[in-house]
Amino acid sequence: MSTTPGAVSPAPEASAGKRDPKKAAMSGWIGSALEYYDFALYSLAATLIFPTIFFPAENKTVGIIASLATYAVGYVSRPVGAVVLGAYGDRHGRKQVLVFAMLLMGFATFAVGLLPTYGQVGLLAPVLLVLLRLIQGFAVAGELGGASAMVVEHSPDARRGFFASFTLQGTQVGSILATAVLLPLAALLPADQFSAWGWRVPFLLSAVVILAGYIIRRRVQEPPAYAAKGTTEAKQRFPLVELLRTRPGAVVRCILMTFTNVIGMATLVFGVSYATQEGYGNGFSSSEFLWVTLVANIAAVATIPLFGALSDRIGRRTLMATGGIVGGLLVPGYLWAIEQGSLPLVFACVVIVQGIFFQMWNATFATFFQEQFPMRIRVTGFAVSQNIGLMLASFFPSIFTAIAPPGSANIPLTIGLTTLGICLVSTAATLLSPDTRGKSLDDLEARKAEKPVRQDELAGAAR
Template sequence: MSSPADTSSHGSTQSKKATASGWIGSALEYYDFFIYAQAAALIFPQIFFPNTDPKVAIVASLATYGVGYVARPIGAFFLGHWGDTRGRKNVLLLCMFMMGFATMAVGLLPTYGQVGVLAPLLLVILRLIQGFAVAGEISGASSMILEHAPFGRRGFFASFTLQGVQAGQIFAAAIFLPLAYFMPDEAFNTWGWRIPFLLSAIVLIAGYIIRKEVHETPAFTKEEQASSVARSPIKDAFKHSWKSMALVVCMALMNVIPVVATIFGAAYAVQPAYGIGFAKSVYLWIPVVGNIIAVLVIPFVGNLSDKIGRRPTMIFGCLSSGLLSFGYLYAISIHSVPLAMAMSFLMWGVFYQGYNAVFPSFYPELFHTRYRVSAMAIAQNVGTLITALLPALFAAYAPPGSTDIPLIVGSMAFGITIIAAAAAYFAPETYRIPMNELGKPDAKAMEKKEYDEARSRALSVSV
């Protein structure tokens, strides 16, 4: 029979393993997802849509980026169901394998010059597979970490899911830097761009080794042992938590900030049709350094949300980063690399993390264990689908040659962040609710005294 100390040590070890698995798995999977985003902005217009008008090529290339998000709600239904009926660990392994194989296949695609229209068609199909696979990653990883985390520390532990996502974006941009800088344009356009996609083979092996070591979460195991695992978690989610799901959809619109920073911003800065003329190798440093700052900021914001609540940090992060989108786009428009970098650091690296570091704990806390992965995956991916269509929309409403691009795109972005902030304001506060009360319609935040006593007990056995 295990002693309390043994149980505590085991729980603490699994909490750390779950957090490491969530961080590394998210970093590796989002590396795959975002190298496509980088390529869609920097190189795909030339090699997959070369015979069209340059303006149309930009819109078409950015639209293929958005196509990946079209598949995400579909993937959310399937993978959310899988995570709530088969377990968090199983769904994360499934997501990783699908993503890895699809990404490697992109690196092997023929170009438009080799096979004509078949090239962009295959590109779209593989992007759909990527979108399907990534739909279960954040909801599965967030639920995995949250359900392993000690009470009173869920915000801090769950924030590492998004720290991993930001690290994946760093890897995605950084892998292009030496290629764009050292390789001649002809070599990069011919075969150099394929290297980051083919490196996913290493990603796949490393991710599997790490994730297979993590146990299933205590919350899911308890449901399984009690034979109370939901047969239809999606039905239960819509029946019991449709209001919370609607709020998550609106809050997930905050994905507009990384879209502005890394997708539309990249195309605006480097594509010849816009006339800005930032060098690819120079501009790629903006998301790299911005994400490095984000990686440092995220745990502090996650920890802050455990002290003052999820809602205040999210509302502040939404509104402040939305306002800074004007400055970021203006800096690009005046051809100022230093100012663009500074605006990126503030908008994306610092203030956006008020939202980004908190939603991995806030979203799953809104839902019951029986349907947590399904509800979060569906709602979040519907919201991100809407924002993923924005790069092409921005390019259409603020096309090359327009003189008011910062005002048009900035206003659209800020308006969307206001909607997200309003949703956070109307959502219930969750940071003081015990794990077994999360997602219940009548769940109330505990009184401070009761919370402090429970938190002290939890920390005494988890340290």
Template sequence: MATRMSAQRTSDSRSRSRRAAASGWIGSALEYYDWFVYAQAAALIFPSIFFPGGNSTVALVSSLGTYAVGYVARPIGAVLFGHYGDRHGRKNVLVLAMLLMGVSTFAVALLPTYHQVGLWAPVLLVLLRFVQGFAVAGELSGASAMIAEHAPFGRRGYYTSFSLHGTQAGQIIAAAVFLPLSAVLSDQAFDSWGWRIPFLLSAVVVFAGYVIRRRVEETEVFTKAENAPVRAPFVQVMRESGTDVLRAICMTLVNVIGVVVSVFGAAYATQSGYGIEMSKSVYLWIPVVANLVALPFIPWFASLSDRIGRRPLMIVGALGSGALSFAYLWSVSRGDVALTIVLAILTWGIFYQICNATFAAYYQELFPARTRVTGFAIAQNVGLTITAFLPSIFTLAAPPGSANVPLVVGGLCLGINVIAAFAAWSARETHRVPLESLGEKDAVPVPREEFDRLRSEAR
């Protein structure tokens, strides 16, 4: 009887873990579809329809600046959503974030252009991007907390990686929606009304997100922490875990790779001022292919982090992808589409994914349950806010007409990734720390032999 009850508990635990991972994947895919639809449009479409013409550099910098505005809103959303998630539950924060994101993205599709209403067009665009940033700040921190707290010991990295897997899938879907439209429609039709279709599809996000997220069970870890709530999670996490917040912010800077490949890289490859002028429809395939390659690697790298630790993967991924950014930008400068795709796959689809697959579990493990969503959300979103300004900074450092774009931008990218690697090196290892001790600086890791046994049982 005892054996049957134990087996039933194990089966129920695995079922909850899988449901949490599936919910995190689907929710992240839907929400980040919205986020990346905007990113693609900001680089490829918005400079010509929402900003005055006459100066390609000004229009491009302004458009990429609206992309960055969403990240400015993220720290604000991180504090508020983190507070809500640590005080009222992981599930509730995920539903609210999804609804705000879907509504704001749908509204972008209805905006008039600069030629129709003048300066009101970029003003309204900036306002809606701000709401997007506010909403997305609660997504990954809440989803990965939900998954990590449901995951079996020794498998947290693997299960938590599905929230990141969903973000990559969302980016693939976003680009895949743009691809047939840009291929079928003329440039005039695409710039006039075709670009609005991906934004209109966000109505699906609002409905699907609500249905999916309402069915997720709250975690037992939060339920226990709820008995001793923290009145001000932001104050508490900065007092208890301020150095870990700073480390995680620095590690988040590795996201400069996505900026170089998909945002600045798209502008560099397609905007006429740089003189390369790859086809927009062709260039849209580059992030799609890189992310398709990334999909099988994310759970594999995450599972590897469960075996050998989080720190080694964060360091190798940051340094490797930073070094490859030189070669990637050089291939773009040559207009070599095939080589650009290969290097995008290596830079973004493989080496960057070593970090991307690992960080969600790592950040969750750095903070205790009572401030976990807040600590993750603040660290990730402050780091992403910094990286969001890099497309505009890169454009100013290497403006259209520059002859040394790969050297300048590649050097900046590598330097930023060295900072991320150093932050990971300075952090403590967490993969063998039991769930109840996560975030405690004096926590004792489980001995390797015992950890391997428990991890094997959790499979």
């Protein structure tokens, strides 16, 4: 092959286009907000509405546990979605998987709004609810992995934490949107009308999400590094095989780190049930705790970019470990505030626990997880480890209800100590992981694999 003397061959990334971290961050922010509107909407409804709509009303404890279990079912299908959508994102592009995940999520959420109730069709109602929740879980499994991989690969090395944090901020905005739509309906409609039809309105609005998501995702550009070489390399492998052979330790550590989500589940899933369900007797209304959830998410929107930028300066592990430990320590105080019946105290506690300390972890983990895996298996590595972790963690609210059912004594202490113990395990996994702040993706790519693997073995596994 001949070349012109003095000519300089373009770098692969240059030929594929320029990195655009601001546009990538904005695309991740908008897409995540829309998709997590759907997912958060179900989470709120599972604690506030579904126990009496889709399940028998005779036994309140059974209704609460069953409804929270359908919330958990969405996480059961997430590992399957992580494998399928992660492989698609690694082999065919981050953009393609994001478009598909958005459309599938919008369809499932819209369909929830059309479901008949238990009083109308009996057991068919919860069966259909579980089926749609499984579809939701499958779809959302590819969202954060694909979106954060795109942002990380577009971003400069010294500011990856800051730019990637906007994808996490988008998930909080989605929760705010879900709460903002439910809040006026729950506050203004009589209880019987809200239960009969008012709760369906936010789910039916997902038709707008389907259209908006398609338009937004189609305009997202692939990261230059991936566009230059990602599809050529990735199509030669099945990502899950290489992930488990070359990064098993990273996968296990990321799964355990994901358990830090127990803080959010103790405060905004079990905590909402503890505050509003009649069986616990704390007397808060659904509309009051929609405001609590809204304030917690607004605080998170404000703090996430700050902690993302701070992670670029002091390192990811410091923030993640601090947020997990202190957040776990403060959960008993938050549940105690609910027990005291003081709404101002609940607001103060939820801002501190969920809006500040949990966000130290939440703002940082996506960048940290992405940095643990090379580009050719990055979406799969993130999606599989995060979603297996979330699948396991999603059962915490039901476990909390089982170990501290209505009528139990010392509920704040029981749930608080359980939460802290889980956070200690997550923090240990964080501290055992290498910090990656400031290192180039090329350097991380060249890092020695945890378990060597021959290229001919990978090619054979792909065949």
